[in-house]
Amino acid sequence: MSEPLSDGDDRPAPRPARTAVVIPAAGRGVRLGPGAPKALRALGGTPMLVHAVRAMARARDVGLIVVVAPPEGATDVRHLLDAHPLPSTGHTADVVVVPGGATRQDSVRLGLAVLPEEIEVVLVHDAARPLVPAETVDAVIAAVRAGAPAVVPAVPLTDTVKQVDPRGDGTPEPVTGTPERALLRAVQTPQGFDRALLAEAHAAGPAEGEGATDDAGLVERLGRPVVVVPGHEEAFKVTRPLDLLLAEAVLTRRRAKDGF
Ligand SMILES: Nc1ccn([C@@H]2O[C@H](COP(=O)(O)OP(=O)(O)OP(=O)(O)O)[C@@H](O)[C@H]2O)c(=O)n1
Numbered sequence: 001m002s003e004p005l006s007d008g009d010d011r012p013a014p015r016p017a018r019t020a021v022v023i024p025a026a027g028r029g030v031r032l033g034p035g036a037p038k039a040l041r042a043l044g045g046t047p048m049l050v051h052a053v054r055a056m057a058r059a060r061d062v063g064l065i066v067v068v069a070p071p072e073g074a075t076d077v078r079h080l081l082d083a084h085p086l087p088s089t090g091h092t093a094d095v096v097v098v099p100g101g102a103t104r105q106d107s108v109r110l111g112l113a114v115l116p117e118e119i120e121v122v123l124v125h126d127a128a129r130p131l132v133p134a135e136t137v138d139a140v141i142a143a144v145r146a147g148a149p150a151v152v153p154a155v156p157l158t159d160t161v162k163q164v165d166p167r168g169d170g171t172p173e174p175v176t177g178t179p180e181r182a183l184l185r186a187v188q189t190p191q192g193f194d195r196a197l198l199a200e201a202h203a204a205g206p207a208e209g210e211g212a213t214d215d216a217g218l219v220e221r222l223g224r225p226v227v228v229v230p231g232h233e234e235a236f237k238v239t240r241p242l243d244l245l246l247a248e249a250v251l252t253r254r255r256a257k258d259g260f
């Protein structure tokens, strides 16, 4: 039950926001080439991180966004975000900035560590996926709220995938298998979780040795179910220089269509 707003006012108070987003943004972006940390590089004249934060802030349920910044640059990131206001959507998400760690997994764990107790649902979204559409974010939140404890957006593959024996010595790699493509999905973010499950998965993660490349992978290691909802081709990760060119083209098309 909601509490009344105050004595003499029996309207229900707004339900406290219980969905938070952790945005790991502490990576260097080595595969993108020399320059500032990837999340701070410009896309359409605005830092990639700002696009990612705005994409998350548009979701009505999101009340808190935790940005995990390059360890040496957390203060600069705070100033950057203060200089780039969130879109006016009728609700406001708080944005906090914390310093990140050596790996993505470390950075996410550091972000989870500052979530207030009342948070029930957590999304984890790469700063490097700045153009994720609102419909993808909403689909992930809806699936978690409908009872799925771990949800990933994903798209079918268009290439055939080969498994190889990686030699690492420059010689041709022997193919050891061809997984059936219809059973494969390319996984994106935001990934959405029941907060307690994600905390358990990250707490167990380091003990497992090898790092996981996504958060759902840590949940899978616990033997807990993960489900897929439709992702979006524009939610691609900016990893290499060609991705940045593609992101610029997508943004230009959006701006022409939306008139901003
Ligand atoms: N120590 C790290 C490494 C990565 N990330 C974040 O995790 C997301 C996905 O990682 P990726 O695209 O691999 O980014 P980088 O690690 O920066 O890329 P690279 O491997 O090319 O250096 C990015 O938003 C990145 O900032 C992070 O927060 N902390």
Ligand SMILES: C[C@](O)(CO)[C@H](O)COP(=O)(O)O
Binding pocket: 104, 126, 186, 187, 188, 189, 213, 214, 215, 237, 239
């Ligand atoms: C989390 C992720 O974006 C899902 O596709 C991906 O696994 C991150 O991998 P990276 O090697 O850190 O780019």
